[in-house]
Amino acid sequence: MIIDMHMHIDDIPALGWQMSAAQCIERMDEAGVDAAAVMTIADLPGINPEALDLINAACADFPGRLYGFVRLHPWYRTEALQLLRRAVGELGFRGLKLHPVSSLAHPAGDDTVALIRAAGELGVPTLFHCGDEPMTTPLSIAPAAAACPDSVVILGHMGGYFHVDEAIEVAEQHPNIVLETSATPYPEKIREAVERIGAERVVFGSDGPVSSPVLERQKVMIAGLSPADTALVLGGNAVRLMGVAA
Secondary structure (H helix, E strand, C coil): CCEEEEEECEEEHHHCEEECHHHHHHHHHHHCCCEEEEECCCCECCCCCCHHHHHHHHHHHCCCCEEEEEEECCCCHHHHHHHHHHHHHHCCCCEEEECHHHHCCCCCCHHHHHHHHHHHHHCCCEEEECCCCCCCCHHHHHHHHHHCCCCCEEEEHHHCCCCHHHHHHHHHHCCCEEEECCCCCCHHHHHHHHHHHCHHHEECCCCECCCCHHHHHHHHHCCCCCHHHHHHHHHHHHHHHHCCCC
16 A cells, blocks of 8 residues: 655645645555545634635545645634644644744744654644755754654654755654655665664655655655565555554
């Protein structure tokens, strides 16, 4: 089973964000992807108050193929925690998404740490945007992982273009960190990550539907992994982390 751990759905035409569930499915089918984690571009509470319902409806329209992650703004601490508990406990969402660029909330801030801990208590992972911008680098996120040892923290993009080595290093230091492959331009670094932290802690993502799941999957395929490790990265680990049926 192949699972894409990072795709987007949203509908805010004024900002140019129109990515539908059907577009995700089309891109998944092109790449031979069986299922995907989907999340909005907007943070809740925020500019798209219908975001939770949008993702929930997408997952209902494509059961077994789309699984929801709720994207939250940590500064709205009480309301964000309520939304997280509703998303996971009532609607069956499978993860939390945090983006320090859009929220301007530091990964190690008290409000953010509270959300990560709550996600861990609910049994779901936290996916960070992790790249080259301020507050998104692996070293910025590592203290949050250290503060929440019982929560799984996924570094989306595994450090982006210029912080990939740093992402692997912090994953070596914190066993609850998982690296996600979307948008990193270095297949050889995917192999290095598997060699240094184990295939069980690397997951495939595309950042689609704007990014190409076909291209992102190909990076894993040419990384030089064993068949068993490839299977874990492309889907086996996501099955475990999201608790979905294989």
